[in-house]
Amino acid sequence: MNDAVLDGALSKKPGRIFVGCAGWSLAREHAPAFPGDGTHLERYARQFNTAEINSSFYRPHRPQTYARWADSVPADFRFSVKIPKLISHEQRLQDSDQALDEFLGQCGELGERLGCLLLQLPPSLAFEPRAAEVFFTRLRQRFAGQVVIEPRHGSWVQGEPMLTHYRVAQAGVDPSRLSNDSQPSGWPGLSYRRLHGAPRIYYSAYEEDYLIRLAAELKAESQSGAPTWCIFDNTASGAATGNALRLIELLGQ
Structure with a gap:
């Protein structure tokens, strides 16, 4: 997508705002908000x-x-799917063609x-331009949809131009780990946040x-026209559900 097309795509109407959780377990205290039958x-x-x-990170699903x-x-529901740790953590983005094909x-x-x-x-995977470019090239040969990355090594700050080139958004995360990850960055065609809870990561609820x-x-x-995602990952104590429900109220959705 060239810059003119991208600028046109992002200047029309506000993008959709997606709010949800990492996984879909329903905390007991919030059960009344999810009435009715079904899974x-x-x-x-x-x-x-x-x-x-997130379970796709740990094991394949049929x-x-x-x-x-x-x-x-x-x-109109949309899933975000986590790329397997086999690719990101074990193969470290190298020689991943077969694993990518199977996952996709x-x-x-x-x-x-x-x-x-x-x-x-x-956190141990530093930005290595050649390896990263080979991986993103192979990924883009197979998948034309939206991609977001959450790097955890400070050297990935240098990789933002490459992310933009390959249409890869960088997640804004809380708590922040890098100098450039407190807000979404990378490719501007997607805004994605992952909120892990603070001060106690994965447990703490966010205040009003x-x-x-x-x-x-x-x-x-969302006014840019880009899809805007917010995922609550403070799921260990069920706080994510309550935070996501309240955020939807505040957004007027």
């Missing part, structure tokens, strides 16, 4: 328009499983409900003042 995913999808599939998940949610063949069964791929890197500021920032970011 956890079916009930979850009546309130939220996205979910991040294509039929992805197809079943796609059939369980409304047509599996999650591709989500069809139009596949919103983006999430590549989370280990934080959520009010966050809602305003998401609305502002």
Whole structure:
């Protein structure tokens, strides 16, 4: 996509705002917000328009499983799918053709409900331009959809021009780990946030003042026309569900 096309695509109407959680477990204290019959995913999808599939990071899922998940949610629901740690942590982005083919063949069964791929890197993986370019080239040969990266080594700050070239957004994360990851960056065609909870990562709920500021920032970011994602990953104590529900209220969705 050239700059003129991108500028035109991002200057029309506000982009959709996607709010959800890492996974779709329903904390007991929030069960009244998810009434009715159905699986956890079916009930979850009546309130939220996205979910991040993290289990794909740890183990492969059968294509039929992805197809079943796609059939369980409304047509406008979108999944973010985490790229396996085999690719990111074990192979370290090298010689990953077979693993990429297998993964994309599996999650591709989500069809139009596949919103983006999430590549989370280990803290030990530094930015090495040649290896990164080979990986993103191979990925783009296989997948034309949206991709977001969450690097955890400071040297990836140098990689932002390459991310933009390969249409890869960089997640804004909390707590921040790098000098440039407190806000979404990289390719401007996608804005993606992963909120892990603070001060206790994965456990702490976000306070009302934080959520009010966050809602305003998401609305502002969506004005570019880019899809704007916010995933709560403070799931260990169920805080993600409550935070996501409250953020939807603040957004007026």
